Structure formats: structure tokens, C-alpha cells
Amino acid sequence: MRQLCARAVLGWMVAGAALALAPVALADEHGAPVLRWDPARLGNHRYLVQVDAPAEAVRAVIPWRRRDAHPEKVAVIVTDPDGAPVANVLRGNIDRASGELVFQAAKAGTYAVYYQPYVGGGRSNYPVVNYAAPRDSADPAWAGKLGKRWDRLPQAQVQRYEAVDDFDAYTDMERTATPAELDALLARHAEPLLLFPETRANPVRMFDTLPVSWTQRGPGGALSDHAQRGEYLSFQVGLWAPRTPVNAVRVAFGDLHGPDGATIPATALTCFNLRGIDYAGRPFVTRVDVPKGRVQPLWMGLDVPADAKPGVYEGEVVVSADGVEAQRVPLSVTVGGTAAVAHGDDDPFKLTRLRWLDSTLAQDSTVVKPFTPVAVKGASLDILGRDIALADSGLPAQIRSRFDERMTGFARQPRALLQAPMQLLVEDASGVHALTGKGAPKVETDGPGKVHWTVTGDAGPLRGELKGSLEADGTLQYAIELQADRETQVGDIRLEIPLHNDLARYQLGLGQQGGEAPAGFSWHWNVRNNQDGAWIGAVNAGLEFHLRDEHYLRPLNTNFYQQQPLRIPRSWDNGGQGGIELERGKERYLVKAFSGSRTLQAGQALRYDVVLRVTPFKTIQPEQQFAERFFHKYGDLDAIKADGANVVNIHHATPINPWINYPFLEAEAMRKYVEAAHQRGMRVKIYDTIRELSDRAPELPMLESLGHEVISAGKGGGFSWLQEHLDGDYIPAWHVPENRDAAIINAGQSRWHNYYIEGLDWLARNEGIDGLYLDDVAYDRITMQRVRKVLQAHRQDPLIDLHSANQYNPRDGYINSALLYMELFPYIDRLWFGEQFDYEKSTPAYWLTEISGIPYGLMGEMLQNDGNPWRGMLFGMTSRLGWSPKSDPRPLWKLWDAFGIARAEMIGWWVHDAPVKTGRDDVLATSYVRKGQGTLVALASWAPERAEVKLAIDWKALGLNPAKVKLVAPEVPGFQPAATFKPGDAIPVEPGKGWLLRVE
Incomplete structure (x- = not known):
């Protein structure tokens, strides 16, 4: 049995009888699921009932304790001992607690009641599952004979519950309490907040009602568990607010006292729902409110010291909330004598890996290859292949690239990107004012890979503070705050990036596909478009820019953007007035990001954040x-x-x-x-x-408890497992039908x-x-x-x-x-x-x-x-x-190896002094040069018809004598036939095709 069978459902107690779940392997040796029946026809769940003798009609009451909200709206399918559907079936009282059925039993034996059959639709990888509605298939004549006293009919005996496989089975934590059981519990407990401790073995899975196990045992009580030395032990306390909302939940921990005065300090405990370390390494706290009628699990963790003495450690967890008296949960942990390996992380089902949620691993300012540490010389900053000179404003006065056009090395002379310094400008009735500081910025080092600086100054009527940083990869980040001391009317606040005209050759972004940079272009904000910037540049020097504010949150992408789109920055957008204009002049290519006129109240501040990235980031290899x-x-x-x-x-x-x-x-x-x-x-x-994240992740129930911190909000749906085991507020993602793997979208x-x-x-x-x-x-x-x-x-x-x-x-x-x-x-x-x-x-x-x-x-x-x-x-x-x-690609690989392409210098068609040129813009050539040994020339056509191309070859650059060479096209199956050309020959090139020619 594969490892996932650790999630097998244990036996259930129903109506005082144990309903055993027969074991089944989850998958065969090839990873394909092994299923008890066809779920696409019958659904994932059934009860088996025994009929002792043939009968015109038998009654069965199925104690399913369902978590779906409206069982009465879902069909039931009954099959006979041979697996054939039974047509004569009538439905009696159907609710979440149980379902009453009467069906014709033509023979004795075991009948199956499938109670969540569904109908599939949509794409195979994005299924749309809808649960079948009830349909009356009974013969009216048969139904008319039954009368109203169904309790007098022969009773089918419930044997057991089964799921199509172990993973799909409902757990004990998904078997709902009845309304009567909930009422009885509330009659015994008047507290506004009820606590239910649970070990990690029983993750809370329902948030709208209680499992029957909680009503049977009642709230409160101690939580006891076992751990090894050095293990990370996770556990839960389920909170239920049955009568009124409970707000601002708080948790406090005490020390755990063990044998011979040993202590595990309270600092070894944490509550993941209330605090943590975010993805950027910043500590945060979270407010947890429990709406009326809802269940809120609090997941906690205990980091057992590796040197803890074996024995029993006792302490307590104290839970309180606004207007709610503190309640104590006794905590008892028995620490064994053996040491855990890697905190227990090698077994995902132990949920020790929850501690990873607050990890700061690799959260530092070190440098990775091929980047070099940021070198600081006053206000000049040097990184791999590029340097940035800061103006008094803290913005770049100049950016230079040292990459050569071949992109495999560095040029002797750097290439300047800016025709003039970047400026943040404030325009009012008295003129245009640039944000300026008081002298050159003082740059401070965070580590080899990052530096930062702060500039305070003025932009006409507004006070400004700029916080900037540069990292070794070429990323510049700016948080610029402008504040008014008094009510101030401004005509515009804008950023101007004046690029050298010859550098601004290509552009992509702002709704434009990659291509030649336009002579002029105007763009405005639109939340339906995932657009807040662009890249403009040449092959060996370019600038990416994005406009944001302090509320930026990375949108979802890849099919899901519209469900969590861009947060439009209020500063730059300014109610639809903001945008970006691109304009080509005689000497400069101007990027003007404007926000339009507005009135700032006294004390009001706006954040104009900018992210810049200088390309290339590294040489090609x-x-x-x-x-x-x-x-x-x-x-x-x-x-x-x-x-x-x-x-x-x-x-x-x-x-x-x-x-x-x-x-x-x-x-x-x-x-x-x-x-x-x-x-x-x-x-x-x-x-x-x-x-996205597979539904097979053992941490998924815990992640649900975090609201939408990890799991994106959505309308639910998708594959059946998601609908049957999640709370409904998610976005269904990729599904693999071959192994029934379903995923949900992450935040x-x-x-x-x-x-x-x-x-x-x-x-x-x-x-x-x-x-x-x-x-x-x-x-x-x-x-x-x-x-x-x-x-x-x-x-x-x-x-x-x-x-x-x-x-x-x-x-x-x-x-x-x-x-x-x-x-x-x-x-x-x-x-x-x-x-x-x-x-x-x-x-x-x-x-x-x-x-x-x-x-x-x-x-x-x-x-x-x-x-x-x-x-x-x-x-x-x-x-x-x-x-x-x-x-x-194997035929091409074979040609590569025969030529030795890995030892050649690649010189692309974009290089101004490329040694092989076609003289055309619609048929291009890239050369792979092994100087003095041979060259491989790649030709490709964008011409609409067959072209005749004569190559202009710089023989000296190739290290070859034109009198002694020929151009040979080796036969490459599926690519080209064998051919030979002499220097100066017109080479025919078919539309959309080309050649690989060995110059030898």
C-alpha cells in the first residue's frame, strides 16, 4: 500500500454499530488510482445495506451525517447485488443527518446506496462537476402499493460506509452532528465561545457546523500527545461561536514543566493563525474573528528542544477574546527518549513542516552567481555589467551598460541609457518643480547584494521623502512619498525617463506586443489589464519600469488574473486621469508617467512607487x-x-x-x-x-484555517474532491484525470x-x-x-x-x-x-x-x-x-555535435558588425563562428515569397580564405536537404524556412 494510505479513513460509529472501511490500495505501481467503482457514473460515496430476503419493497435509513448543505437536492442511486441500478426507488425524509429510502429488492444480498452522484463537464484539466438532481424512476403502480407506513416494511440493515478510494473518504471530522445533538450541547453550555482541542491526527475540516464527535465528548478538556526530542509538534484548538460573533481572539501560552524541574519555555509555542513571518521575512500579526455559527481552528506548534529530558511536560493554552472570559486548555506532551530526525520533517503526514511557514531560510542580502557585490563609490553604484549614478533626488542621473551586442561579454565602451537624469516633477500654478535633495545621497550597505539610501527634499509646494535601493541583479526600487503641509492644488505629478533615442529600439508592455518601439504612444490605467509598466531598450541595454504604490499586491496570473487583478495605484491613476506617454524626439525617447491634476489636503501624503530593472541581467551562455x-x-x-x-x-x-x-x-x-x-x-x-497546490497536501486543512492568506478566494466548484472536502471558498485549478489529482489556486x-x-x-x-x-x-x-x-x-x-x-x-x-x-x-x-x-x-x-x-x-x-x-x-x-x-531536435543536435557548436561564438543577426549579413530585413543570418576552423550560418526568412539571398561575409572575421571555402548544407531530416553553394551564389530561401550552412 502506498504512503498516501496513511490518510485511510478509520472505522466509524453509526447508531451504536461499528461501520468498518475495507482497506484498498490507492494506486498501482504506475501511479494510476485503484477505484472500487466508476465515480463518473455513481459518485464517490456509498453505504452498503443488507437485504435478507427478496421483497417487493424494503426500507433503509442511511445515517450518512453529510457535510453538503442540501442533500435533498442531490440524487441517490441504488444498485442490486449484481451492480445493476434499481429503478423502483422512493425517497422519504432526506436531510444532512440521514436519508430514508424505499426500494424494490428482487433478490437477497448486499445493495449499495450511492448518495452523491455527479455529472462531469468542462475541460478534462478544468472539470466542472455538478451533482445530479433527484429523478423519479419508480413505476407509479409499484409506488402506489406501498402505502404510507414505510416503517412496517422490511428493514434493510446498514453494513458500512465506503468511498471510491481511501483519499475520497469522509473522515470522522466530516461527519456532522444533528440539530438535536447541537441543541443538546448548547443546552449544557452557555458560553459564547466553545473550545475543542484536537491533535494533528484529526484536522478540522468543517467550518459551518460541528462533527458529531465534538457533541459526544463536549467542549473543553485537555490535549495530550506524544513527541520525540527535537520534533515539531503541531496541534489544534477548534473555536465555535454558536450564539454571537466573537472578535479579536487571543492566545497565550505558559511554560511546560517536565520531569526533575525540566522546562520547555512558552516561547517554544506559537499560534500560526495569529502571527507569523511573511514571505519577505517581515513579522506580522493577524486579527481572528469568529462569525456567529462558524468554526475557527487555531493551529499551534511546539518546538520540542533536541535536548529535552524524556518524560511528561504539562502546561496550558489560554484562549480569550473581546468580551469573552479566558479559557484554559491543559496541554500534556510526553517526550520520548529517541531523537527526531530533522524535526520529523521527513514524514509530511506528521505536519511538523508547519514550522516552515515562518521560515526565513535564504532571506538575506548575499549574492548568487553570476552576480557581483554592489560596489559603492559615493553616489555611484556598480554591479555586474552595469553602473548607476544617483542624482541629488536619489533617482538615477545616469545608467550605463557594459554588455556587448553579442551578449556573451562586455564592451570596451559602456552604453549610456539616459539622455538626461530621471526626474519626479510636480507642476502647479507657479511652474514645474523637480524633487531635489540636499546633496548627494548617502548610500548604506545592507549586504553584498543590496544597498539603500534615503533622500528628503522638496518638489515645489510638496515635501518629499524618497527611499531607494539597488540590488546586485539590477533592480532599483523606489518608495516616494509626497506630502502637502497645507491644501495644495497641483496640475500634475509625473515621472520623466529620458532615454537615448538610439537605445529605445524595442518595446514591450502597456498593451503592446514586443517589437519596434513606437514613435508615439499613449496609455491609461485599466483594471482589466495586467499592465503597470514596460520594457524599452536595445539588445545590450534596456530599462524595465513599473508604477505602483504601497498597496501593491502581485495579481494572479495564468487563467486567473481576472479573479485577483491588479490593484490600481491611487497615486498614479488619480481617478482615471493618470497614464503613460511615449514620445520619440530628435535626441531622446521620453517616457512620461503622469497622474493629472488634484487637490491635496493639509497633511495628505501620496506614494509614488517605482520599480526599475536594468537589462541585460547577465551574459548569455x-x-x-x-x-x-x-x-x-x-x-x-x-x-x-x-x-x-x-x-x-x-x-x-x-x-x-x-x-x-x-x-x-x-x-x-x-x-x-x-x-x-x-x-x-x-x-x-x-x-x-x-x-496551485494539490489536494493531496496533508497541510491543506490547516491552510484552510488561515482564511485567504494562502488559498485564494473564489466560488468553489471544480473536481468532486474539492467540492466534497473543502469549505467552498476557493478557485479550482489544474486537474489530472489520470490520477484524480485536483488543485486549488494559491494567493x-x-x-x-x-x-x-x-x-x-x-x-x-x-x-x-x-x-x-x-x-x-x-x-x-x-x-x-x-x-x-x-x-x-x-x-x-x-x-x-x-x-x-x-x-x-x-x-x-x-x-x-x-x-x-x-x-x-x-x-x-x-x-x-x-x-x-x-x-x-x-x-x-x-x-x-x-x-x-x-x-x-x-x-x-x-x-x-x-x-x-x-x-x-x-x-x-x-x-x-x-x-x-x-x-x-535530434537531427539538429547531431549537426551541432558534428560542427562543434558548443565551442563556437554565437553572433546574432542583431549585432551591427556581424560577420555574415544578408542585406535584407526579412531574411536574417546568425553565425556560429569557430574562427579559422569553420562557421555555421543560420538563415531564416520572414519574406512573403521565395527569396534569393547573397551573403555578405567578412572573411577576415571568420579567419577563412574565400578562395578555399564552400557553403555546405548538410542533410538534416525534416529540416533541409543536402546542398552546396559557392561564396557569392544566390541562395534560395523558402518563405518561413531557411538553412544551416557550414562555411568550411
């Missing part, structure tokens, strides 16, 4: 691109190696990584696979991110990021993974930095690649995938963009800026319809092996 060949599928390692791949991407829904974004439940299988890969000189990366920023970082550390230490495959990431740069630091701590050169579908569509708010994820690019090794990208109708500038990653220091591969291989080679891109049956 063609030698790694061509040497590291990805196989994007789980498979036999020897076969994968024989195909020429050396990096395996393990998706979810695979035997060693079955559950989406919860890669901990097949640990031994994953470790063995990774070890076997390492023995063959191969590396393994796994699918693991945060956008964009939460403590689950801390858990994720600790989880990666655990995977790197225990499973040996070499990196990550990220699929449309839902976290920001702070978490991405930590990801890189954790993996780099365990692997010399970890690999991280990012896939994204094209998010430029109304569902995703017309955001460019490259711009959405650009903040993560410094810490990524490769891109895979992606579904819905158009490789055929898009321009070379689109390829360069939206797909290739090259202007930002990255390379990648193609996905949609396996891409365009000819155009892809201009950027060093192929499709990926293993993902699509039609995708086969």
Missing part, C-alpha cells in the same frame, strides 16, 4: 545552451541518454512526482531515479512551483512561499534534485532569489528553466509573458515560451524580445507546434525532446 539538452518527460534513463539528452525534466503526474506542486510523497522513488541519473552523468529537474504572496523554500532545501538535501522546471510562476523576485540561493547552496550549477504560455490575451489581462516574469529572469537559466506563441506570423523583433530571452541574458526553446526550427536557430533555439511525439 551559448555553450551551455548547446551542451545541456533537455528531455521533457519522465522515462527510462538509458533510452533518454541514448537519444542524446542529459537533463531530464520530471513533470507532475509522473510516478516519482505524481501530485502537482507537492513533490514529497514518493520520496524514495524520486531519490532512486535521481541517483540513477547521476550515475549516468545526467541531471534531473522537477516540476514544483506555487501557483500570490503568502507564507506558503516560506514553506516552498524549505521544501526545496529538503528536496535538494534528500532527493538530490539538480534544479527546477517552473510552469507559469505565481511568486515574485523575493522568492525567486531565495530559490536560487537554496539550490546553489547544494548544487554548484543548479538549473532552473521557466515555461509560460502566452499571456497576451483578455483572460490574462494582455500581459507579455516576458514582462510578467522579467523580475525572475536574473535567477533563471533557460526559457520555454510556450503555448499560444505565434512563431509564424510574428516579426523578428517579437522573436527577440518576447520569445528568445536574449536581451535579458537568457536563451530558450520553442513549444507551440514545435516552433519554427529555421527561425529558432537564429536564436539558438530548438523544440524540446520528449514533450511532443512530433518534436525531434
Whole structure:
């Protein structure tokens, strides 16, 4: 039986009789679920009843104690001992407590009552499950014979409850108390707040009513549990406010006193619902209110010291609230003599990993490769390949890039981005006033990877305070507060970024797809669009900018943007007056972010926050691109190696990584696979991110108790497990029908990021993974930095690649995938963009800026319809092996190896002095140069018809004698036939295709 069977439902007590649940394996050796029956036909739950003798009609009362709110609106299916549906069925009293049925029993034996059948719809990966409504199938003549006294009919005996598999089964904590049982409990207890302690073994699963076990035992009492030395012990106290709302819940802990005067201090205890450490490492407190009639679990944790003396430790948990008298829960923990391994974290079902929620692992200002520490010289700041000079305002006076156009090294002369200093301007009746400080900013160092500064000054009638920071990856962050001492009328508050005209060659963002920067453009805020900035620049020098305020919260993305869209910054938007204008002049390309006229009251302050990122972040690494060949599928390692791949991407829904974004439940299988890969000189990366979370995560009930800190608010629905076991306020996400894995959407920023970082550390230490495959990431740069630091701590050169579908569509708010994820690019090794990208109708500038990653220091591969291989080679891109049956880059790999492309210098068509040129804008050439040994020229066409191209070749740059060379097109199946050309020949290029020519 697989590990997940630890969640098997135990026997239930119904009407005084034990209803045993027969064990069943959750999945076979291939990861496919083993089910007792077809849930798509009958639903996930049934009761078995025994009929001792054939009868025209028998009565059964099913004590189902259901958690769904309206059982009377859901169908019931009865099947006979042979599994055939029984047509003659009548429904009597149906409520949450029980269901009364009368059905025809043509033979003796065991009948099954399926009580939540559903009808599926929607896409297979985004199912829409609706529960079947009752339908009268009984023969009127048969029904007419029954009379009204059903209690006189033969009684079918309830045997037991069963679920389609162990995971779908309702737990004891999901068996509801009846109204009578609740009334009896309230008659005995008049307190406004009732407390129900529970161990971690019985997570609270219902929030609108009580489980019957609570009414049977009553509120209060002690909580007792066992732990090993060094273990992190989690537990709960369920709160119920039956009569009135209870506000501002508080929890206090006392020391735990053990044998021979030993003590575990109160500081070793925490309540996760009331306080914690957020994803950015900042402590926070949370207010918990319990609405009338609702249940609120408080999850707590005890960090048992590793040197604790064995024995019993006793203390108490004190719970109070506004207007509610404090109540004490005695706590008794028996500490065993053995020491826990890694706090107990190796077993996810022990819930010791809840402590990860408050982790600050890798939350520091250190530097990861290839970045260099921020060097400070007065107000001049130097980072990898770039430098920034600060003006007195604290904003950049100049930004320079030292990257060369080839993007593989650095130029002798840096390239200036700004034509003049950036300025924040306030316009009033007396003129235009720039925010200015009092002398050069004083820069302070937080650590090797980060510096900050503060400037106080004036902007005409307003006082200003600017807090700025720069990090080693090239990210500048500004929080700018403007305040009025008296009522002040302003005509505009705006930011001006004057770029050099020749630098502003390309642009993406603000609703524009990647391409040539427009001569003029105007944009305004719109909450339906995930747009608050843009990137403008050239291949080797560019600037990304975003406009925000203090209320910024990262929106949801990838199909879910409209459910948690952008929080429009009130300062920049100003009631719809704000926007951005782009304007090309003779010498400068001006970015003007304006907010329009407004009146500020005395003492009123506005935050004009700005995020800037200077690109490229790093040099591209063609030698790694061509040497590291990805196989994007789980498979036999020897076969994968024989195909020429050396990096395996393990998706979810695979035997060693079955559950989406919860890669901990097949640990031994994953470790063995990774070890076997390492023995063959191969590396393994796994699918693991945060956008959504599998329902298989044992922490899910606890995360529900945190409200919407971790789980995004939504309308519920989706796959049946979600509807049957969650409280209904969630967004259903990806579903894998093959193994019945259903997920829900996470919040964009939460403590689950801390858990994720600790989880990666655990995977790197225990499973040996070499990196990550990220699929449309839902976290920001702070978490991405930590990801890189954790993996780099365990692997010399970890690999991280990012896939994204094209998010430029109304569902995703017309955001460019490259711009959405650009903040993560410094810490990524490769891109895979992606579904819905158009490789055929898009321009070379689109390829360069939206797909290739090259202007930002990255390379990648193609996905949609396996891409365009000819155009892809201009950027060093192929499709990926293993993902699509039609995708086969192996013939190109063979050519690469025969030529030695990993030892060549890549010189793209965008380089002004490229050694091979076509003389056309619609047929382009990229050269892979092994000087003096040979060159591989990639040609690709965007011309609408067949083109004849004569190559202009700088033979000296190639180190070749034109009198002794020829241009040879080796035969590459599916790519090109064999051909030979002489220098100066007109080379025919078909529309949308091209050549790979060896100059030798």
C-alpha cells in the first residue's frame, strides 16, 4: 500500500454499530488510482445495506451525517447485488443527518446506496462537476402499493460506509452532528465561545457546523500527545461561536514543566493563525474573528528542544477574546527518549513542516552567481555589467551598460541609457518643480547584494521623502512619498525617463506586443489589464519600469488574473486621469508617467512607487545552451541518454512526482531515479512551483484555517474532491484525470512561499534534485532569489528553466509573458515560451524580445507546434525532446555535435558588425563562428515569397580564405536537404524556412 494510505479513513460509529472501511490500495505501481467503482457514473460515496430476503419493497435509513448543505437536492442511486441500478426507488425524509429510502429488492444480498452522484463537464484539466438532481424512476403502480407506513416494511440493515478510494473518504471530522445533538450541547453550555482541542491526527475540516464527535465528548478538556526530542509538534484548538460573533481572539501560552524541574519555555509555542513571518521575512500579526455559527481552528506548534529530558511536560493554552472570559486548555506532551530526525520533517503526514511557514531560510542580502557585490563609490553604484549614478533626488542621473551586442561579454565602451537624469516633477500654478535633495545621497550597505539610501527634499509646494535601493541583479526600487503641509492644488505629478533615442529600439508592455518601439504612444490605467509598466531598450541595454504604490499586491496570473487583478495605484491613476506617454524626439525617447491634476489636503501624503530593472541581467551562455539538452518527460534513463539528452525534466503526474506542486510523497522513488541519473552523468529537474497546490497536501486543512492568506478566494466548484472536502471558498485549478489529482489556486504572496523554500532545501538535501522546471510562476523576485540561493547552496550549477504560455490575451489581462516574469529572469537559466506563441506570423523583433530571452541574458526553446526550427536557430533555439511525439531536435543536435557548436561564438543577426549579413530585413543570418576552423550560418526568412539571398561575409572575421571555402548544407531530416553553394551564389530561401550552412 502506498504512503498516501496513511490518510485511510478509520472505522466509524453509526447508531451504536461499528461501520468498518475495507482497506484498498490507492494506486498501482504506475501511479494510476485503484477505484472500487466508476465515480463518473455513481459518485464517490456509498453505504452498503443488507437485504435478507427478496421483497417487493424494503426500507433503509442511511445515517450518512453529510457535510453538503442540501442533500435533498442531490440524487441517490441504488444498485442490486449484481451492480445493476434499481429503478423502483422512493425517497422519504432526506436531510444532512440521514436519508430514508424505499426500494424494490428482487433478490437477497448486499445493495449499495450511492448518495452523491455527479455529472462531469468542462475541460478534462478544468472539470466542472455538478451533482445530479433527484429523478423519479419508480413505476407509479409499484409506488402506489406501498402505502404510507414505510416503517412496517422490511428493514434493510446498514453494513458500512465506503468511498471510491481511501483519499475520497469522509473522515470522522466530516461527519456532522444533528440539530438535536447541537441543541443538546448548547443546552449544557452557555458560553459564547466553545473550545475543542484536537491533535494533528484529526484536522478540522468543517467550518459551518460541528462533527458529531465534538457533541459526544463536549467542549473543553485537555490535549495530550506524544513527541520525540527535537520534533515539531503541531496541534489544534477548534473555536465555535454558536450564539454571537466573537472578535479579536487571543492566545497565550505558559511554560511546560517536565520531569526533575525540566522546562520547555512558552516561547517554544506559537499560534500560526495569529502571527507569523511573511514571505519577505517581515513579522506580522493577524486579527481572528469568529462569525456567529462558524468554526475557527487555531493551529499551534511546539518546538520540542533536541535536548529535552524524556518524560511528561504539562502546561496550558489560554484562549480569550473581546468580551469573552479566558479559557484554559491543559496541554500534556510526553517526550520520548529517541531523537527526531530533522524535526520529523521527513514524514509530511506528521505536519511538523508547519514550522516552515515562518521560515526565513535564504532571506538575506548575499549574492548568487553570476552576480557581483554592489560596489559603492559615493553616489555611484556598480554591479555586474552595469553602473548607476544617483542624482541629488536619489533617482538615477545616469545608467550605463557594459554588455556587448553579442551578449556573451562586455564592451570596451559602456552604453549610456539616459539622455538626461530621471526626474519626479510636480507642476502647479507657479511652474514645474523637480524633487531635489540636499546633496548627494548617502548610500548604506545592507549586504553584498543590496544597498539603500534615503533622500528628503522638496518638489515645489510638496515635501518629499524618497527611499531607494539597488540590488546586485539590477533592480532599483523606489518608495516616494509626497506630502502637502497645507491644501495644495497641483496640475500634475509625473515621472520623466529620458532615454537615448538610439537605445529605445524595442518595446514591450502597456498593451503592446514586443517589437519596434513606437514613435508615439499613449496609455491609461485599466483594471482589466495586467499592465503597470514596460520594457524599452536595445539588445545590450534596456530599462524595465513599473508604477505602483504601497498597496501593491502581485495579481494572479495564468487563467486567473481576472479573479485577483491588479490593484490600481491611487497615486498614479488619480481617478482615471493618470497614464503613460511615449514620445520619440530628435535626441531622446521620453517616457512620461503622469497622474493629472488634484487637490491635496493639509497633511495628505501620496506614494509614488517605482520599480526599475536594468537589462541585460547577465551574459548569455551559448555553450551551455548547446551542451545541456533537455528531455521533457519522465522515462527510462538509458533510452533518454541514448537519444542524446542529459537533463531530464520530471513533470507532475509522473510516478516519482505524481501530485502537482507537492513533490514529497514518493520520496524514495524520486531519490532512486535521481541517483540513477547521476550515475549516468545526467541531471534531473522537477516540476514544483506555487501557483496551485494539490489536494493531496496533508497541510491543506490547516491552510484552510488561515482564511485567504494562502488559498485564494473564489466560488468553489471544480473536481468532486474539492467540492466534497473543502469549505467552498476557493478557485479550482489544474486537474489530472489520470490520477484524480485536483488543485486549488494559491494567493500570490503568502507564507506558503516560506514553506516552498524549505521544501526545496529538503528536496535538494534528500532527493538530490539538480534544479527546477517552473510552469507559469505565481511568486515574485523575493522568492525567486531565495530559490536560487537554496539550490546553489547544494548544487554548484543548479538549473532552473521557466515555461509560460502566452499571456497576451483578455483572460490574462494582455500581459507579455516576458514582462510578467522579467523580475525572475536574473535567477533563471533557460526559457520555454510556450503555448499560444505565434512563431509564424510574428516579426523578428517579437522573436527577440518576447520569445528568445536574449536581451535579458537568457536563451530558450520553442513549444507551440514545435516552433519554427529555421527561425529558432537564429536564436539558438530548438523544440524540446520528449514533450511532443512530433518534436525531434535530434537531427539538429547531431549537426551541432558534428560542427562543434558548443565551442563556437554565437553572433546574432542583431549585432551591427556581424560577420555574415544578408542585406535584407526579412531574411536574417546568425553565425556560429569557430574562427579559422569553420562557421555555421543560420538563415531564416520572414519574406512573403521565395527569396534569393547573397551573403555578405567578412572573411577576415571568420579567419577563412574565400578562395578555399564552400557553403555546405548538410542533410538534416525534416529540416533541409543536402546542398552546396559557392561564396557569392544566390541562395534560395523558402518563405518561413531557411538553412544551416557550414562555411568550411
